[in-house]
Amino acid sequence: MTMREAGIPEEVIEAIEDGVAPVRAFRVETEISVGELAEDTGIPPHRIDAIEDGAPAKADELKAIGEALQVPPDVLASTPSA
Numbered sequence: 001m002t003m004r005e006a007g008i009p010e011e012v013i014e015a016i017e018d019g020v021a022p023v024r025a026f027r028v029e030t031e032i033s034v035g036e037l038a039e040d041t042g043i044p045p046h047r048i049d050a051i052e053d054g055a056p057a058k059a060d061e062l063k064a065i066g067e068a069l070q071v072p073p074d075v076l077a078s079t080p081s082a
Helices: 010-017 022-029 034-041 045-052 059-069
Strands: none
Touching: 010 022, 022 045, 022 059, 034 045, 034 059, 045 059
C-alpha cells in the first residue's frame, strides 16, 4: 500500500519526497513542537532533532513517536511510494 492509498496527507508525502524526514513531516503537519513531542514521548529533544536530521531511530523511539503523532511506526521509518 502506498502512502497515498493509506490516506497520508499530500503535504506530508510531498515533504518526504523533497527529503524531509518522515518524523519532521508528520510533526510539522500536526503542529507539534519538538519540545511537545519530547514531552509526549519521553525522548529528549536533542534526540528527536537527531532523528529529524537523519539519525536512525530505534524501534521503541519510532513506536513512541508514532503513538504521539498517531502514525504507524513503519510509516515513520519508510519513504513514500506514490
